[in-house]
Amino acid sequence: MGKGRILIIDDEPDIVETLTFMLEARNYDVITAFDGQEGLVKVKTENPDLALLDIMMPVMDGFQTIKQIKANKKWSDIPVFAVTAKAMKNDKDIVLKQGFSDYIPKPVNTAIVSFKIHKLISQLKAN
Helix, strand or coil, X not given: CCCCEEEEECCCHHHHHHHHHHHHHCCCEEEEECXXXXXXXXXXXXXXXXXEEECCCCCCCHHHHHHHHHHCCCCCCXXXXXXXXXXXXXXXXXXXXXXXXXXXXXXXXXXXXXXHHHHHHHHHHHC
16 A cells, blocks of 8 residues: 555546656555546545545536535545646635645646645644
């Protein structure tokens, strides 16, 4: 078993591949989903420690998805990071007010992502 289970929910295969490669290289267990609806199924069945959630997706967008995650007591405490091309200051504020734990702008900087995830997973494992 790795250092933690991370669910990536994003409809862009390049982003999923980049994040998966980076996280697996750091010994995290990675689960993937390509839209919010599939992501909710994976939240229910895979019990991730953290979800990385895109905002703009088909079927169910990130705002609809986080609303569903936070509405269910079984997994409402799972931290969810927004991973989005919406990178204006107001966008970050809007995203965080929706219940996201943190914000990662696209294009992703793998060093920043790695740092934020390591910090969060370390805090979770310490509790």
